[in-house]
Structure formats: C-alpha cells, structure tokens
Amino acid sequence: MNIFIVIAAYNEGKSIAKVVLGLKHAGYHNIVVVDDGSRDNTFDVALDSGAIALRHVVNRGQGAALKTGIEYSLRSGADIIVTFDADGQHRVEDLKAMIAPVKSGKYDITVGSRFLKHVDMPFSRRLTLKVAVLVVWFFYGAKMTDAHNGFRVMNRKAAQTINITSDRMEHASQIVEEIHRKHLRYKEVPVTILYTDYSLQNGHGGVKQAIKVLGRMILRRIIE
Amino acid sequence: MNEGDLMNIIQILIILFVLFAWSRAFLRLRGKNISIGEFSFWSLLWIAVIIIALFPNIIVGLSIMLGVGRAVDLLIYISIIVLFYLMFRLYVKMDVQAKETTKLVREIAIKNAKKKR
Numbered sequence: 001m002n003i004f005i006v007i008a009a010y011n012e013g014k015s016i017a018k019v020v021l022g023l024k025h026a027g028y029h030n031i032v033v034v035d036d037g038s039r040d041n042t043f044d045v046a047l048d049s050g051a052i053a054l055r056h057v058v059n060r061g062q063g064a065a066l067k068t069g070i071e072y073s074l075r076s077g078a079d080i081i082v083t084f085d086a087d088g089q090h091r092v093e094d095l096k097a098m099i100a101p102v103k104s105g106k107y108d109i110t111v112g113s114r115f116l117k118h119v120d121m122p123f124s125r126r127l128t129l130k131v132a133v134l135v136v137w138f139f140y141g142a143k144m145t146d147a148h149n150g151f152r153v154m155n156r157k158a159a160q161t162i163n164i165t166s167d168r169m170e171h172a173s174q175i176v177e178e179i180h181r182k183h184l185r186y187k188e189v190p191v192t193i194l195y196t197d198y199s200l201q202n203g204h205g206g207v208k209q210a211i212k213v214l215g216r217m218i219l220r221r222i223i224e
Numbered sequence: 225m226n227e228g229d230l231m232n233i234i235q236i237l238i239i240l241f242v243l244f245a246w247s248r249a250f251l252r253l254r255g256k257n258i259s260i261g262e263f264s265f266w267s268l269l270w271i272a273v274i275i276i277a278l279f280p281n282i283i284v285g286l287s288i289m290l291g292v293g294r295a296v297d298l299l300i301y302i303s304i305i306v307l308f309y310l311m312f313r314l315y316v317k318m319d320v321q322a323k324e325t326t327k328l329v330r331e332i333a334i335k336n337a338k339k340k341r
Contacts, residue, residue, distance in 0.1 A: 034333065047338055054333040060326045068330045072337060167326050 001103060004030040004078035006069030007051075008062050009086035013040035016086055020049035023084070026092045032072055033086070036065040063171025067164045074159055081159045083152045090151045094191040098153045101187050108158040108184040111144065111176075112151030116190035128210045135214060136176050144188060148172045151191055158184050166220065170213045238277040246270045269306070 005028055009016050016033060023031050033046035037059035047053040054072060056065060066083055073081045080102055084090050094112065101107040114121070115129075132148050150172065154162070162178040164171045179186050249266040252258045258266075276283055280295065287298040 032337075047340055050340060052337055052339045054337045056329045056333050058325070058329060060329050064326045064330070068333050071330060072334050075334065165323070167322065 002030065002077055002079045003028060003082065003099070004032055004069075004073035004076065004080070005082040005084050006066060006073060007031065007033045007046075007084050007086045008036055008065035008069060009033055009038065009042050009046065010036040010059065010062070010065070011038045011040050011042060012086040013038070013042045013045050015088045016042055016051075017045050017049045019084070019086060019088055020046060020051045022092045024050055026095065028095075030073070030076070030078070032069045034065040034069040034072075036060060036062065061166075061168035061171075063164050063169070063174070064167040066171065070159050070164075074156065078159070079156055081154050081156075083150060085150045089193050089195070091192050091194060094151070094189070095153075098151065098189050098191065101189070102153050102155050106185070107187045109152060109154040109162075109179060109186045110189045111146075111179075111186060112149040112191035112193075113144070113146035113188040114149060114191060114193045115145040116188060121193075121195060132173070132210065135217070136173050139173070139177070139217065144176060146188070149191070149193075166216070168213070168216065170216045170220070173213070173217055235277050239274060242270045242273050242277070 005023055007016070007019065020031055020033065031051040033042075033051040033053050035043040035046065035053065035055045037056045043053050043055050052072075054068060056068065069083075070081055080099060082095065082099070090112070098110050098112060101110050129146065129148060133144060133146065137143055152175070158179075161182045161184065162175055164174060164178075166174045178184075246267065249258070249263055249270075253260070253263040276299070283298055284295045287293070287295045290298065292298040292301065
C-alpha cells in the first residue's frame, strides 16, 4: 500500500527536520511537506531531510496547504494519506494505530483524539477545544470528542470526496462536516499530543484565533 | 446666505460628484473592465441620485407613502441598504478571487515539487 504523509508547514524551519526524520526512521518514505510561503528556510530544511518538498509561492493558509499535499499525493497514486502536524505535536508511535483501521478497509478515515486518553493540557486550550466540539456538534450534528485534531488518516476515496474549500484554519471543522455529509465511515483513535514549549508559543488553538475561525464558519454558511 | 442658497450648492456638488463617478464607470466600460450589465447598474444608481438631488420633493412623497417620518431619514435608510448590498457583493467577489489564487498557487506548487535523490 502506498502511504503518503502530508505535512503543512508555515515557518517551521526549526521543527520540520525532526518531524520528517522521525517519520523516515519509522519507515515512511513518501513524506510530502507543503511549505506555505514561509519566510524562513522551511522548504530547504524539508528537502534536505529527504521529504518531497512543495512550495506555495504566497501564504494561503493551513487548509489550502493540506489540500495541495493531498492533491499531490492523489496524483502520485497514494492509497492512504496521512495528515500530520509540522511542529512535533504528533507522535510517530501513534501512526500504526491510526492507519490500521483504514488499511483493514473497515473505515474510510480515522481522526486522532486527544481526549480519549488522559492528557495534561493548559486550561485555556482545553476550554477552546471543548467549545469547538460543541460548535461542530451544533453546526453539523457530528459528535466527536476532538474536532480539531490535525492527525488524520484517510483512504483514497475519502481524500477524493472530502472537499476542503476553506483556506484557513476552519478547514478542520469543514473536514468533520464533510465526513458526515458524505457518510464516510470514520473512527476516532486516541493519540497523544505533545505540548512542547515550541508548539504552545506557536499558538494554534488560542482563544482569539478560535473566535476568528468561528466567525468565518458562520460567514461561509451565509455565502455558500 | 439663506437656506435656499445652501441647498443649491449641495445640489451642484452632488451633481458634479455624480458626473465624475459616472464618467469613471464609463471609462471602465470603454476599457472593457466592466460589463455592460455592471455599467447599467451604476448608471441607474447615479441617475437616481441626480433625480433625487434635482427634485428632492419626490422622496418626500415616497417617505410619507412608506411611513418614514422625514425624507432625509428615508434617504439614509436606502443608502445604508445599498452600501450593505455593495459590500456583500465585494465580499463574495473577494472570496472567489482568493479561491482562484489558491488554485493557482497549488498548481505551481505541485508542478515544482522537489525531491533529493
């Protein structure tokens, strides 16, 4: 089976090499790093670490970068596509358990959940993530324990059917919406998220950002 | 200066501005930057403004008919509605532009994918 790992990276020059090398050591060879118009050396570092490096000439947001990586993987004949974070939050050790349900053919997509296990997390972040779960439930009727985990594994069919139109951060909610709208078979798999100082100051999931994402989600409902 | 003179100056200013704005629209049409439909939209809008500027009594009658107390209030309500509509159109257009930019950036990225041997 052709497994492709897609990593969207924006100014991750400091962490990307470790992530790519970690995946390589675990035996994954098709690692696609999409440099989303970084101002640092993310692209070169990714290339030197042995990844397939793609570059957005201008910054288009995480959702757009993931879609680029997924599109590239599909065109390269991927059977299974993994989305993985660039800042070292996800553990390579969790990959096997994430891939297995999709590989077996029982599920189309697995989504990592940090709440199925006990985890230490700053309170403000826990709160934002839980509110996000409620919002996703309210908007899409999807009951998930962790709607905004960037760790996902999908088969070819799921990657082709899930249509990410949101360029920015709200793509995570959109993926959940698509899973439900298109009746994909999904499973949440417990994963461990490593909250390093680096990933924390990087600020995915801050309250301010969460409010912005919510605003865009509502706007999208009005326009489309 | 009495009130009548002030009104006249305002009328002249409005008409001058409208002529300026309308000429811009016309130049954009000639330069094929906007479609005939869009040009008609702007023309209608500006013609309406000129008519109201020249004969303000029209909206007095209209405001009484609609039950808005003062004619000026009606004018402001209409302006706000038109502005919101234009803003919404602009937003939708920008959204489409952003998506097209993303598509373009994506294709360039995929075409230039690199891997070290």
